[in-house]
Structures are given as C-alpha cells and as structure tokens.
Amino acid sequence: MTITSYDDRRPAAEVFAAADDDPIAVALDREFVLPRRVAMWALTDPDRPFLEEVTGRSLTYSETWHGVRRWITWLSRDLGVKPGDRVLTLLPSSIDFVLAWLALGCIGALEVAVNPELRGTFLSHIVNDSGATLALARPELVSLLDGYDVPVVAVDRDDDPSAADPDAALVDWPQPADPACVIYTSGTTGPAKGVVLTWAQLAANIGRIPRGWLSRDDAVFAFNPVFHVTGRSPFMSMSDVGGRIALREKFSGSTFLDDVRKHGCTSCTVAAALMLATPERDDDADNPLRVVFPGQNAKLADKFARRFDFTRLDAYGSTEAGFPIVRRVTAGAENDVMGWLRRGYSARVVDADRNDVADGEVGELLVRPPAPELMMRGYLGRPDLTADAWDGEFYRTGDAVIRGDDDCFTFVDRMKDTIRRMGENISSQQVEIAVAVDLQVGACAVLGVPDLHTGQQVLLAVQPREPADVIEPAALYERLTESLPRYMLPAYIVVVDELPLTPTNKVQKTGLLARFDLSAAWTSPQLRGQ
Secondary structure: OOOEEOOOOOOHHHOOOOOOOOHHHHHOOHHHOHHHHHHHHHHHOOOOEEEEEOOOOEEEHHHHHHHHHHHHHHHHHHOOOOOOOEEEEEOOOOHHHHHHHHHHHHHOOEEEEOOOOOOHHHHHHHHHHHOOOEEEEOHHHHHHHOOOOOOEEEOOOOOOOOOOOHHHOOOOOOOOOOEEEEEEOOOOOOOOOEEEEEHHHHHOOOOOOOHHHOOOOOEEEEOOOOOOHHHOHHHHHHHHHOOEEEEOOOOOOOOHHHHHHHHOOOEEEOOHHHHHOOOOOOOOOOOOOOEEEOOOOHHHHHHHHHHHOOEEOEEEEEOOOEEEEEEOOOOOOOOOEEEEEOOOOEEEEEOOOOOEOOOOOEEEEEEEOOOHHHOOOEEOOOHHHHHHOEEOOEEEEEEEEEEOOOOOEEEEEEOOOEEEEOOEEEEHHHHHHHHHOOOOEEEEEEEEEEEOOOEEEEEEEEEEOOOOOOOOHHHHHHHHOOOOOHHHOOOEEEEOOOOOEOOOOOEOOOOOHHHOOHHHOEEOHHHHOO
C-alpha cells in the first residue's frame, strides 16, 4: 500500500511549522469551536470589530455574542427550537446568518443550509430529506416554501426579529465532534445528500493560510454562498486571530475593489475569471489584498494576481473532506495542480480495484484525516451511503488525480459523469431528468464543454419527441428556468433529429460532443453576456 503523508517528498517551501498549520491540534481543541471562540473574544476584547456588512451594518465581537444569545432565547423560547431539531436557512452571507447559525449550534439544533436558487424536485428533495421543523428565510424567499409542511419565519435585513433577553439564553456549548451544520451536495451521483459537518472539520480550515501570515489587523471579504463550505471558511480563520469579516450578500465585480478598499480586506476567495472579466483600471493594484484563493486555472490565476498584486493560493477539498490539500507556492505551478497534503492527512491513489497506482498514473484519490472528526460525520439519514463513501479509514473522493514524484497532486477529472462550472459540480443526470419531463423532448444528453473562463459550460442536445415536433431552444431554455438552478442551465442547446443509442437504449455520449458545431448552436443569455 502506497500512502502519501505530510513529510514525504514535498519541497521546502511547502513545509510549515506546526504552529502555522496543524489541523488536528486546532480542530480537536474545544476552544476553537466557533461559538466559544467568538465568546472568548467578546470577553477579552469586546470592542474589537468582527462583522461588517457592505451596507453599513456592523457588530463587534461583544455585540455578535450578545446577538447570538438573543437569538438563542428567541429561537428556543419563542419559536420552540429544541436540541436535535433541524432548521432550514435560506439566508445570504450576512450578520443574520451568523447569528442564526451560532445560536442554533448553541441550542444543539442542526442548521441546514438551502440554496435559494433551487426549484421543483431539487428543492422538495432537500426540504423533505432534511426533516426540518422550521425555516428561516429572507422575506423575498418565504414563498419558495409555500405548500411544504414547514413553518417559515421571515428574517428581514433591517429589522432584527429577536428582541429577546440575552441573559435568558441557555448556552449548551458544542464540542468539536458535534454537528455544526448540514450542507447538501450538488447531487452528482444521484439525489443530493446532506453532509453533516462537525465543528472540528470547520475549525480545520484554520491553517489553510498559514496562521503566521494573519493577524488581528486582517479582514476577509466574504461573499460566497453559505450553502458551500467556502462561504463559511472566513469565520474560522478570522476568529482564530481576532480579525474582521466584510460580508456581501452577492458578488459584484463592479464594486469588488471599492468594497475591498473600504473594509481593508486582505484576503478572499474569488474566481479569477470573474475579476478578469471586469474592465481594467489604472489603480487595480492599489488595494489591500495580500492572499487570495483565485481557482485552479494557473494561467488565469497568475494574470489575476499580477493585475491586482497579491499572493495566490489554492486548496483542494469537498463538503465531505474539508480541505486536506493546499498549494502555497506559485512558481512553476501548472494548470490543475492541487498542491500537497496538509499536516496529519494521508492519501492513496488507486485503480478501480482499490490497488495503488504508480506515480504519474491516473487513479482515484483516497484521503485519510488525522482524526475522524476532521471529516464529515456522515450523510444525513443515509448510513448506507456513508459506509460506501469510505474504504477503511480512507474517504473516497471520487476524483481522478495524478500524484507526482514530489507528492504534489494534479487534478484530472471527476470519476463520475459531472460538469464543473465556476466551482459548482453539476450532475448531467440531474439536468437530463429535468429536461426529459418536457413534453416536446423525446431524448436528451448533457455534456460538458471546455471553457477558459468557467472551466466547463453545459451543452444540452435534445431530440424531439415526435419527428414533426419543433423545439425552439429559447423557449425550452425559458421553461428550464422554472425547474433548474441558474448555474445548471445550459449554455448551448443543440436540436438533433436523432441521438445515438447504446445497445441498452441509453444515449451514447462517447464522441458525441465532436459531432456538434458549437458555432451553430443556440447560446444562452448567460453565455452571450459573459
């Protein structure tokens, strides 16, 4: 068995002292559980700024903890939330989200984040699968849950719903191994699965940026959605050093620099393509950014880093595994280079029979955490799928990689039939299911098209149900907006007389993309506005 670990063959520039990145030491220390960490700063440095919304609302560490305690009282006494309850949140990156999340954790309830772009069966699956007894949502999203047997409480941006007494709050401090939240997968291997994350797994984010690189003077710009792990990472790194978090509900390329400068943001995670698409300005490099995660396309990332003058890092991870691999050196890095294992993690690269493959060969990446608590507790209500995700002590990532002779890993592709667009894993099967119910569609195939800016785009090939039927791509696209999240919508639609089939009457995708002339395909408004 060939196992790679932290101290094997990594370059000197990738070796860090334990104080800079020791995930297990931090993650298993109860003092680094996020609610306790916020409470500590509230006690020792109460006036220190913590949360700042770009709209102007802000809270110190003391005010944040005061707010959490108010929410604990409100949720438990007024709304009847009990330990073990599951509560849906349809909230953006905001102060309200932070207060709700930490309060639910201190009650012992389980916060379940929901992507507000979900519609139809995608949304109903999560609502039903979660077993939620309550939902917290922005007023404009409340109607999404009409028809479901789940009470919905509106959380307005400008009106704090909680006027409860903070001194009445009963705080049940969560422990590192306790569940912190549920984040649903993209559904790339079937219906989306609810991943139960621990506070320890989230605390293990501390050190992705070496701790010695950050101080209480730092601030992270947080605009990524909180139904992704990336959207929650800043809270751990900043609570470690007493830093600040600037919150924005949605990304805006046109205001990015203004926001970064106004709030003195020194770090963020933002796709290079999003910023390179904005008009260049003479003062682009005049900003406080020092360290940025811009994505794995090295060519775009280097261009982005030079234009805005920062050090670029990269991290490989997943909802289930956290971030076990990080790249902190950029010189000579090639496209799709993921990086090296962090301290305490181990990895194998195996073939279909779980036999180790040689360096330089493609295989599935298996990762072993330094302690079980540093990866997911399991899939919500699915012990069978949880068991299938592990090979002994190793988590099966489902990703095809190559391990180099310096123990650096290079990403190749997902093992399953997926499309990766702007950091989102899109299940071809799930899109095809949504398309197949259209009355005009007889057969369809969803393929990934390489794209410099987004990684991949979605191509939909459709065959009319009846030869005489005429499928108008624009009209089909409009109908799909009712059932598919925006990021799953096809960028290209091709109408064909007949799709090739396998002997088992499934669409034969091998070689199918090469049959299409993309220049003649219908293109979506999203693609045309890229």
